[in-house]
Amino acid sequence: MNPLFNYLLKLADDTLIFGQRLGELCGQGPYLEEDIALTNIALDYLGQSNNLYQYAAKVQDLGKTVDDLAFLRLEKEYLNCQLSEMPNGDYAQTILKVYFFSVYQKILYTILQVSEDAQLAAIAEKSLKEVKYHYTHTSTWIKMFAGGTEESKTRLKNAVENLWEYTAGMFAETEGEKDLSQLGIAPNAQDLYENWKFLVAEDFRNFGIEIPENEFMQKGSRTGYHTEYFGYILCELQYMQRTYPNCVW
Numbered sequence: 001m002n003p004l005f006n007y008l009l010k011l012a013d014d015t016l017i018f019g020q021r022l023g024e025l026c027g028q029g030p031y032l033e034e035d036i037a038l039t040n041i042a043l044d045y046l047g048q049s050n051n052l053y054q055y056a057a058k059v060q061d062l063g064k065t066v067d068d069l070a071f072l073r074l075e076k077e078y079l080n081c082q083l084s085e086m087p088n089g090d091y092a093q094t095i096l097k098v099y100f101f102s103v104y105q106k107i108l109y110t111i112l113q114v115s116e117d118a119q120l121a122a123i124a125e126k127s128l129k130e131v132k133y134h135y136t137h138t139s140t141w142i143k144m145f146a147g148g149t150e151e152s153k154t155r156l157k158n159a160v161e162n163l164w165e166y167t168a169g170m171f172a173e174t175e176g177e178k179d180l181s182q183l184g185i186a187p188n189a190q191d192l193y194e195n196w197k198f199l200v201a202e203d204f205r206n207f208g209i210e211i212p213e214n215e216f217m218q219k220g221s222r223t224g225y226h227t228e229y230f231g232y233i234l235c236e237l238q239y240m241q242r243t244y245p246n247c248v249w
Contacts, residue, residue, distance in 0.1 A: 003176025
């Protein structure tokens, strides 16, 4: 399979599943402005996935549409990180999950802006403007949780413990990704991970949050191996397209 196609699917699947999961909270935010903010972030994710799927379909060149790639693949064919599948949980977990992903995307898209692939660079440049807002929004909330009541601190601590072991999965590589890195098309995944850990650690120190000492990380991201939550997400995601074939996103 084309390494660039794999890589584009990886990025697109991340934002699709993150957007689908976050979209569950539409109408359920703690107050109106925050409800709108989270919905806008979910829409940003879906917009990013649309751009990435469009390019992936072009690279694959098999006559597939965006909808085919987004909605009509088997579970094992999705290459998203497992973090994206995790339940929203309480508000601390919701915000922390988006925070972890926004730090990753902020570093990723900054590098991809100068990718040797002009189309990918253009998508990254457009997406980075959105991701910077996602980071500002979620880091502000985490700072408030960390400096708030015992209840907010406890909930944030629990969220860190629940999600931390899934964070390394964002940096798992797809088949042929190392070749793309050598060609200057994609960043080196390990370097990306080290930068992410450094920035998160710096933020956590400023917020007064401890990073878990347990270094165990879940395996399987980017391989088609998913958590027990993914099947339910996929059922909801694919319902319209399978029930009403050829409907357009």
